[in-house]
Amino acid sequence: MRRAELAMAVVLAVFSCYLMWKSSELPIGWIPDRGPGPGAFPFWLAAGMLACCGWIILRWFRGVGPLVKSEEAYMDRHALTQFLLGAGSLGVMIGLIHVIGVYGSVPLFLIFYMRVLGGHTWLKTGTIAILTPVITFLFFELALKITLPKGFTEPMFYPIYDLVY
């Protein structure tokens, strides 16, 4: 936790500087009759973020603050594996939406998570992996009229569109 506390504060400080620089591309001063410039609000807030990071970093070097003496690992092996599997599979699923669409990647994600990680039976996995996209389709596409991205599988849905619209 000790090192992570400092690393996070430094990363966030750099990000704050970036935001300040980006905000200052617009006027940050007072514009007569129009009030503060459009960049002023984000600029000073980002400056506030930077000040907070400075506070955390300073505190760290003085050896005070809640996490400074923590010997606990920021992420032990178990946490790291769980995080990589959870966030990683979700990231891959979102990425696949661009290619094979929601109705391709959702079942794949469910099969991976339930069967491979959870060890559920094929019957249970299969049922959920089929029902979820079907319910999603009925709810979003039919009831809400929101078309979800389908990637290259789009043409496969034309017959259904013809049927319902």
Added chain:
Amino acid sequence: MMEILSHLIDGFAIAVQPMNLGLIIFGCALGLFIGAMPGLGSVNGVAILLPMTFLVPPASAIIFLAAIYYGAMYGGAISSIMLGIPGASTAVATTFDGRPLAMQGLADRALVAAATASFVGGTISVILFTMFAPPLADVALAFGAPEEFALMMLAFGTFIGLGGDDIPKTFFSIFIGLVLSAVGLDIVSGEPRLIFGGIPGFMHGVNFLVLAIGIYGIGEMLWTIESSRGKLNVSQATVSVSRILSCLKDLKSTIKSMVMGSFLGYFVGILPAAGATPGSLMSYGVAKTLSKDPDSFGKGNVEGVVAPEAANNAASTGSMLPMLTLGIPGSPTTAILLGGMVIWGLEPGPRLFVDNQDFVWALIASLYAANLFAVLINIAFIPMFIWVLRLPFTMLVPIIFILCVVGGYAPTQDMHDVWLMFGFGVVGYLMRKLDYPMAPAVLAIVLGPLAETSMRQSLLMSHGTFSIFFERPVAGPIMVVAIVLFLLPLIKMIKDRIKKPAEGTDA
């Protein structure tokens, strides 16, 4: 008073329309399920399910979400008692005595006590709400931009002064939420701001839902996966009608704690940003102090279940008061509700009581109804909620992730927002591990646009001098209280410093 009653009757006429009534019952049941799942609470449920409510008209959608909010407050107690893991932070205090009761084989007693206390807390607070809201809205009608800005400072000040989290990290969370709210086209000049190299997805700004679902959906799930190591130990509960009736009879002696918890919870809930968690913890503390037998607390005293449960339900109603009348949410959940109302074109704040009277009173009436249905469904289906606790995470997690992804896509229909939400979820999780509080950021992104407009308008009125926030009769005192709250941690730090050397010389 008669006027309030007649409005309330009109409200009931809308709330009991078949669709609204159906949504109240469905919302309560769903909320109970969500609340019962360890790690998920009202804020997660409302954030993840908000995009699903685009199906129904705005008033019905808010009624549905409020019912989920209520149901989840009831449900939180279920996992606190049966697993010893609070369903949400609002139910932490319920574990103190609820878990020992369950270990002694009295789980049903604790569950019935929690449900009954929630009902009492909910009912008392809705009555208080009905009496307080219209006069407060009347007063607030006269508020201008400086008063609005001062109120927002008060909301942020409460996080700093009373939030109890690490101070620089809380400040950081507020600032980043406000910066994110500034992304997109500037409201005054129309110039694009912070669009990060002209990425088109940033032109429409960062939707608050993207941040809320990222943090409360994805981030929370990542957190739950990590913290739920090993097998969960679900207590056994024997439930029968006769046992429930005898439990109800026993509760007579705890009425005092219930009423105390209800009032305390309600008033703590009204404070912007304080919400149900401190309310329930305070109520537990007061019940213990007032009890004739304080030593039995923590070992399975029913009063230790009743007091926090009455308080957390009362606080959830209390936190809706500033949201509806002032447009300042009292808790993260109401912040999301407020953002939802803006999406639906209902401008929260005092004008709501004038322009959308039907909606306001239908919502208030629906709170009465939701409270009744939540207690009935809760007690009637105790065995089913215990079954929910046995659902494996490897089934729940992917389904919730999918809900987040499609829910994040639906409002803007832009994959950019889905990626952004994923990013917020991951970064939020990594920051939360280092004790960066996330609720202030969500509140800030919701309040950001309003805060910026009211500040810029005020400064235009005063030709750029900040004294306008202190000179006006209403804005002034609010601003002073806000500043005191901001300085509270500093005052405490100085006090500790003075104390420490004194202790040092003693030794």
